[in-house]
Amino acid sequence: MPRKNQPKSTPTLKPAPPPLTPAQKTKLRLAEIPGLVLFDDVFMRQVFSDNIPAAQCLINIILGRTDLRVESVQTQYTISNLRGRGVCLDIFCKDSIGRLFNVEVQNPSKGAHPKRARYNSAIIDANTPLIGGECEDLPETYVIFITREDYFGEGDPIYRIDRTLTKYNRLFGDEAHIIYVNGTYTGNDAVGKLMHDFHCVNASDMIYKELAEQVRYLKETKEGRGKMCEAMQKLFNVELYDYRVNEKVQEINRLMFKLHLSLTDAYDVADVAPDIAPDVKMTLGMTP
Numbered sequence: 001m002p003r004k005n006q007p008k009s010t011p012t013l014k015p016a017p018p019p020l021t022p023a024q025k026t027k028l029r030l031a032e033i034p035g036l037v038l039f040d041d042v043f044m045r046q047v048f049s050d051n052i053p054a055a056q057c058l059i060n061i062i063l064g065r066t067d068l069r070v071e072s073v074q075t076q077y078t079i080s081n082l083r084g085r086g087v088c089l090d091i092f093c094k095d096s097i098g099r100l101f102n103v104e105v106q107n108p109s110k111g112a113h114p115k116r117a118r119y120n121s122a123i124i125d126a127n128t129p130l131i132g133g134e135c136e137d138l139p140e141t142y143v144i145f146i147t148r149e150d151y152f153g154e155g156d157p158i159y160r161i162d163r164t165l166t167k168y169n170r171l172f173g174d175e176a177h178i179i180y181v182n183g184t185y186t187g188n189d190a191v192g193k194l195m196h197d198f199h200c201v202n203a204s205d206m207i208y209k210e211l212a213e214q215v216r217y218l219k220e221t222k223e224g225r226g227k228m229c230e231a232m233q234k235l236f237n238v239e240l241y242d243y244r245v246n247e248k249v250q251e252i253n254r255l256m257f258k259l260h261l262s263l264t265d266a267y268d269v270a271d272v273a274p275d276i277a278p279d280v281k282m283t284l285g286m287t288p
Helices: 022-035 041-048 052-063 114-126 190-199 209-220 222-259 263-270 277-284
Strands: 070-079 087-095 100-106 141-147 158-161 176-182
Touching: 022 209, 022 222, 041 052, 041 070, 041 087, 041 209, 041 222, 052 070, 052 087, 052 100, 052 141, 052 176, 052 190, 052 209, 087 114, 100 114, 114 141, 114 176, 176 190, 209 222, 222 263, 222 277, 263 277
Parallel strands: 100 141, 141 176
Antiparallel strands: 070 087, 087 100, 158 176
């Protein structure tokens, strides 16, 4: 029979696991690489980075063309905005006649809100130099979202959005286009084959050689796997930085609410680290 008032045993706390060594981190990243597909941001950006044949293949298929010639392609292309939020474009291309293409690969699809497409289109326009300063010289633009799910749920492979004169069902003619690509589409046509490749784990199973060549390099060569490890580490560093900024912003907001401090006083109490201070101030609307 248990004794009354017997003191409760103190739970034994398990020691925290030791931090991973660089070699262990590299081993974990290497283990992730074989399972990556083109819907994974860090992998997709490495496949398309400075890869004109892949970008040209992608855009021609989405636009239903064969004659479009890409002259330049950049991934993680950043456009700053002094009056608000800037953007970091997944893929940014220019073709031989000056048309501009922004391709965003969204997994999950919630990042493909129509107003994000509108914002990307607007900020590309706002940062495009005009020849002679005339708005008529703005280049034709395409903002393309490739979504892992069917964003609009209608089963179509491609959804094309253009401004129209509503009453007359006639194009407005501003040459600013938005396109959504349905990542679940499996038809036996060019778009269906492209989406097949976006889901492929192995380069040998891919249909389009322009995509398969870089996938094979990144997954099956020592040099390529090394580049992937570096890219994954950079992504981790960015995510960690963003997390620190967000945590500090929330802390300052809590100080203002609980202690009734001004924004400036709350910022001082929060002891913001110098490396994240500019982005914390920008997020809070403070003067840098």
